[in-house]
Amino acid sequence: MDEVAGQTSRAVVRGSEWEREMSGTDKALMQELLCIADTDWVLGHWYIKVMLNGRSLPDCTAFAGMGQDSLGHTRAIFRLLEDRLGLPEHQLEFGRQPSELHDLEALSLPPQNWGDFLVTAFLAECAVWRLLSTFLEGSDKALSGMVKHFGKELYFHRLGLEGWMTATSDEEQDDMRQSLAIRGPTVARWFGDVAAADLLLDAGIRAASLESARSGFIDDVVDVLAQATGLEPTEIQSKLRCECPDDWDSVRRKCRGATVPPTLWEFMVPTDPDTVTLRRPLAVSVDDNLDLVDRAEYSHTDYA
Template sequence: MLSQKALEKQLFSELLAIADTKFVLGSWYFIALPNGRSVQDWTALCALTQDHYGHSRALYRYFARYGFTRPEAEWQREAADIRSARVLDYPPESWADLIVTAYLVELAVTLRLGSFAAADGDGAFARLARKIQNESRFHLVYLEGWLDVLTNGIDEDIHRSLQKRLKLFIEWWGPADVDDVVHLSGTRSIDDTALLAEFREQVSAALPAFSSTINELTAGNRGGAVSAELRRSGRRGIPETLYELLRFKEPELAVP
């Protein structure tokens, strides 16, 4: 049986991966802002960026219970310390790739937060997770609208993006042969395998023409012991090139 200390370590790793993934995805939106197709896109991307920065900072504040402060989380880490989903390590190759990748990540993170919100474990975190989940629904509506547009003409770009991104993202759900101790502890209401099944179903509903590709790519190897140790982050750290784009250059100017 896993000790309380070991469980806390596993939970912290999972929550830090969620927070860092939100922070990096928010940075993706900010960097991609000039490529928006209309004023409405610029407005939406600004709102999405603001939401993700706010969500990640709320999570960083929550980590004080682990002795990990917001300044440490946001301003004092190097590229090798960031635990965001590896699928975000590689920049979007097109507008379609941006939309597809963002949708996959938004959906996976929102489903996971919903599972924390519905759990009987930590009430304080469940309330925070529910608030973030509710605020993220607009993100999915916006991205699903773009998926409807994109499927009317550039199927090849969408297929290429799904092939590339899902192969990397499958590790987010952790190894299938390792006990999901966060779920078993009651802190998260749904286990990884069920979360993956729900993710697969919703992505297939959003992109029905690609359901066979989605099913094939999400049935693959979900990683090994390293993925279990570094919960939902695959290899520890992000590329230096990405880190330079999102890190605070002058931390002393940041608002605490």
């Protein structure tokens, strides 16, 4: 017990030192990676929830694999950040509240039907990959290598979702069209104000701009969705045009106050005592929640 307490104390000390010394670029990178990791975290649990609704055994095993990939990517990014920032181990997964997540807002509304699930998951996968890919060939070689590895797995996620979308019934295609009208703008605005200053691009950590990422996202989805839904490409492009609302949180890439619903959060980080007892014990304490964004020292920045 003393050894665990010592590990926790040392981690907190390192975290305090980091808070004093972290540059604006470091903060921007942390926040950007949390947007990706938290989105994959939620999406991975979507796959787990939907897994038993697969149309066949191969569907079920595919969703299991996709969920494993998404959660694996999340935890890899969490470990990278915790190691670099001197945070306690597992702090990012178990030491935050739903309001502190940087997840894609479109995933906060549960899928209403099979078509809605397919469209939302496909849009989310494409958006995550395009934001991740801005770090390919960047100056952070460890991050760039991680992204390259992720990309090999994410490609098959998109391929699988494309296949499911093209094998839908007329009724499901109508559901997909309705889903696109609702989910499309919410996902498209995830890239934020692409004309805003970008510390990560200026520092060379990001090798491609957010504008190019958003353009690539639209290129990735338009033809696929046109084939799956029967809509004209121009109709789909019009549904992906949006502006960030007045209450847009540029740090978390969603509207202020938007949060994971309680039922989904309980599935992600259970609080039920019987479920908690089944979890593998953590090596360190995460009782003290750390808000990495809404802190006094972060209240004035040149990028948020």
